[in-house]
Every structure is written in structure tokens, then in C-alpha cells.
Amino acid sequence: MLLLERYDLFSPLDYRYIDGGLAKKAIPFLSENARIAYQARVEAALVKALAKQGICSEKTAREVAKAAENVSAAEVYAEEAKIRHDVRALANVLRSKVGEDAKRFIHFSATSYDIVDTASALRYKETTEKLVIPELKKLLSVWIDIALREKGTLQIGRTHGQHAEPITFGFAMCGYINRLGEMIGSLECFASRMEGKFSGAVGAYNASSLLVKDPQKLEDDIMEELGLQHAMHSTQIVEPE
Template sequence: MRPLLAARTRRARPPYSAPRSAAPRSGGSPLTSLPPLPDQPLSPLDGRYRAAVGGLADFLSEAGLNRARVEVEVEWLIALTDRAVFGTSPLSDADKERLRALYRDFGQAEIDWLAAKEAVTRHDVKAVEYLVRDRLAALGLDAIAELTHFACTSEDINSASYALTVKRAVEGVWLPALDSVITKLRELAEEHADAAMLSRTHGQPATPSTMGKELAVFAWRLERVRGRIAASEYLAKFSGATGTWSAHLAADPDVDWQAVSREYIEGLGIDFNPLTTQIESHDWQVELYDHMRHAGGILHNLATDIWTYISLGYFAQIPVAGATGSSTMPHKINPIRFENAEANLEISGSLLHSLSQTLVTSRMQRDLTDSTTQRNIGVAFGHSLLALDNLRRGLDAISLSRDVLADDLDHNWEVLAEAIQTVIRAEVVAGRSTITDPYALLKDLTRGHRVGAAELAEFVEKLEIGDAAKQRLLALTPAAYIGVAEQLAR
């Protein structure tokens, strides 16, 4: 047997080729012959987590984008006829309402129509233009058909549509979800404002705080970034093929097309960018996504801190009837909400960073990299929204273990070393003590080993300091050494 084995090991390895389907060892069929599954979503956002993020689909899906495109096209028609351009007359209120129904009642019929038309045109915005023209004919408004998409480039329609959909997604879905987390943090901060806890700077016992104050820090940080997100601009351009209004002026040089465009865009409830190339430069998107990523970083910090507090026993998780923590260890309640939030914030943060990096650049007057990139806005928002949903649920399912906090403090009296050496310094300055290097004195007493209440009391009794200072130190406990933490939390 040995010569045969040796010969096999010396044989030259063939060049790489795609592996053949392995035949099953017993029963079944090769993987390649497995029947296809019924139509299934590839992304978990459209499958497992659809219920948590579905609200974004009204705005950031392909259908949501197309509905906004129809809205922009229709409102442009109305704006032009309101100005009676080229001898037209303003539409009646009834006709305006029938036109607006094209996007207000946008549904499966329009989705299917656009899919069929785009399969022919190979151009999504052109398909929308044809849809509007088709509906104008059905409404008996053929006379204004040539005003559909008048003097527009696709990016006039797209920039306004993305500004509308992103604004609505942020203000109608994402910010309310963030607000729910902030509100819960504020409630917990108030509830636990006086709950003294051992701090752990660098993971080591440190000057005590309160759980309420530590949660209030996160609420404060998030509110600050939220204000910046809420103040975001949502910019659109409406200036033609290269941002010069050339076609507009060729059609009628006597119209102030810049003013018309500004009034139209601002009438949609978004902001106007007057100076662009063929595309709106996306800087507002970069700013928004960077602020959202910043908020995500704070939320990630919250998730990991709460996870750690649970690990330390500071928070107990409230059991959910029928839920399973571990498939093999019945006692476990895993902090899955915070772990899920952590992972989704990392995915969202990466996507938001990629959006910012890509959208800030466009070659010359236009390239198409932004088209594919912007179609992933909903994915980035979805993972962020899913994280917010998990954080809100997770915060609802924890209970503070005040007895654990108290026990932890009682086992770490050495954290009062800071207070003692600081008081000694004050006494030296006041002329009531001649102690030299108070820091070193306390360092020798406490560094690297535990010191209990009795040892600290004995040490303080022997200090050369004023009686009032000595009595303050003797009355001090780790649980009482929290400064203004309670006030800060409230």
C-alpha cells in the first residue's frame, strides 16, 4: 500500500476547473438538480424583517421612486399651464385633480405598465414620461401632451424625485423611529436617575455615576445629531441637460426660467439648487448620510454598552413567554435585540459611507455611477431602521437590578481614593494640612488591591486634615459618591 500512496501524492495536480456536483452518499439528488424554490426575496429586509422596515418601501422602493417621478412630471405640467406658457390656459381644478390622481392612486397597474414599457425603452425615466402621456390621452388632455417632460433632462426628474422620497422617508419613518428610542432613553434616565452604579473606565472600577445619567448621555448625544438631521436640506435641480436652461431659453427667451424652476421646486416642499451640471451634485445626500452614520455610531455604542451592562448583571432581561434563548441551554435569555441592532448598524453604516463616498463625485458633467448607488438608499435606511426597531424593543425588555449595582459598589471602596486625595489637596491649599503628594499617598494605599470600608475609615482617621473635611470623608460611601449625576439625568 505504501508505494501506491506515495505515487498518489507525487501526481501533478490538474489545473483548476469548476467542481462537479457531488453525488449524495445516500439517497437524495445532486445539488444542481434541486428544484427551484418559490419566488423568494433575496434580501432579509424584504423577507424576514419586512414587517419592521416595510414603511420605507412606500418611498425608497423602485415603485416609490416611480410614483415620485410621476408626481414631478404631473406637477411640472400643472406649473407650466398655470403660467399659460405657449398660449396654453390654466387647467380647471377638476382636471388638476384628475392629473394628480395619476400619482395619488399609483398602484400595481402603473407598476406593471412601467415595467413593460421600460423593457422596450431601456430607460426608466422615459418610461414614466410615456406613462404620463398615455394617461393624458385617456383623460382627453392631449393638447398639453408636449409639455410632458418639457425642457427636462432625466436628472431634473430624478433629483426632485429622490429629494421627495428621501425627505418623506426620513421625516415620516426614520426620524419617528429614532425619536422612539430617544424617548425611551429619556424615560429610563428619569427612572434610574438616582440608581448609583460603579463606573468602569477602561473596564476597571472608577468613580461612581448613576445608570440614569449614563443613559441620559446617549439621549443627549442622539438629540444633538437628530437636530442636524431634522435640519437637512433636500436639494433638486431643474435646469436642463447641463444646468444652463439652454432649451428653456431656446423655446421662449422672455421667460425667467430660473425663477420658474425655483418656484416650482420649492412648491414641491424641497430645496432648489441653482448651480449644477447635468446632475444635482448630491452634496445634501452626503451630509445627510454622514449625519445618519454618526447617529448610527452612537446607537452602536448604546447597544454595546447595554449588552455589557446585561453581561455584568446590571440589567436583567424580562422573559418572553414561549421564547427560546438557546437551543440547548434552557436557562438562557440572550441579548439578541442589542446584538441584532449592533450588526445592522454596522451594515447600514458601511452602506451610508459608500453612498457618501460615491455620490460626492461625478465625472465632468455627468456619469451614471450615482444611478445604481442611489437605488441602495433604501437598503441603507432599512438596516438602520431595523436596528432602531431592535433597540426600542430591547430597551422595553430590560429591568434594572439595583441590588447588583449596590453590591458592586460595596465591593469597590477603593474608588473613594480620588475623593480622599482631592480633599487632602484642598486642605493643603487651605493651610490645614502639610501632607506632601496626596496622590502618591492614596496610590500606595489602593492601587492593585481592594480596600474595604474599615481600612479607608482607619486611614482617614489618621489624616492630617481639618475636622470638617475628615467628617465628610468618613460619611462618604461609594453609593453616595455620584456628584450631580442624578441632577444631570433629570
């Protein structure tokens, strides 16, 4: 039996079903440890973008990136119990893992949902691209094999639910193959368009505009590092649609 800690779980049903292959594969994307890890990646991407703008050094960016790889949900929850703020708790844990010169650049000019919404977009994108779509393509391949194998297997075709004209089972399978293929294409499109933000507490770049001449370029640099699009418009959050 797979032994898990509480922060490896992502569903109330995990205690019963987590030994299954797909659920186990989802742990690096959807567990609580994963949620914290993705938020830490966004914090590291911010510092790397600051280095690109000349606000901090490349050495600082590397130091924060290394720290971000070694943050656990347990540490963040312990800090949150003290200060009662989840994202500030993450920032504090990251600061505890870097030197004095790097501390001030962690979460620099960010609002909480610059981190939270961007991290959510990133993990849903990667869950879709690295887990969901590959599994669906495996299923699609199985269906294609069945369709080819059964291309001569006769069955009755139906219209309005009633027996109509003869078709083959392979032909019937092609309908499902086409529909699943379209769904996979749609998922690929949606994943490629996932949006993050670094536009501040009201979406108007107020804080970051005090740091750089072009705050939207800073946002673009962060999103490019993460492989996301920037939201065309945001408030405190990315528009949920």
C-alpha cells in the first residue's frame, strides 16, 4: 500500500483510491504539496524577472530558485498558524532559506493573487499537458486499434434510436474517436492559453510601476519564464472565464 502524508492528498477519497495509477500520478500536480510548490515557482520566477530588469542580481535569482525547490507544505502551514496569512507564510518560509541580500526581493511588489492565480494557472496547464492529455491519447490509440480490428464486424446502425441500415463496429468506433480527438485538441488549445497575472492588488500595476518603467514587460517576463500568457485584463484576480 502506498503510504502518504496529509499534504500529498488532494481529495477526500484519496484514502481509498490513491493506490490507483492515475490518482498517484496526479500527486505532483494537485496535492497540497504541489500547490505550495507551484506558488514557490512563481515567487522564484518573479525574482528571476527582477534580475532580468537589473533590480537584483542573477546570483540572488538562483538562490531564490534553489530555495523554492525546497519548500514543503508542512513548513508553510506551520508558519501560517503563527501569522494567519497563507501567501505571507510562504514568503516567510522562502526568506528563511536565503541570505540577507536576497530576502527583500521575495514577493517584491506582489499581491497575494499575483502568486495564487498564476500558480493555479500553471499547475492546471501542466496537469492538462503532462497528465490528462497523454492519458487521453493512450485511450485514443486503444480506440483506433479497436476500430481497425473491427472494421469488418457488422452491426446494425441506428437512427432516432431505431434499427436502420448496416454498419460495422469499427465505423461506429470512429465516431467516438473523432469526438475524443476534438476534445483533446480543445484541451491543448485551452492549456496553451492559460493566463497568469502580475498586475497588483487592483490590476493596475500600481506597485510594480514604482520599480520599473514598463511594469507590463515585467509581467511578460514572469509569464514567459513560466510558459503562461498574461491576462489581458485583471483586477485583484485573473478573470475566472
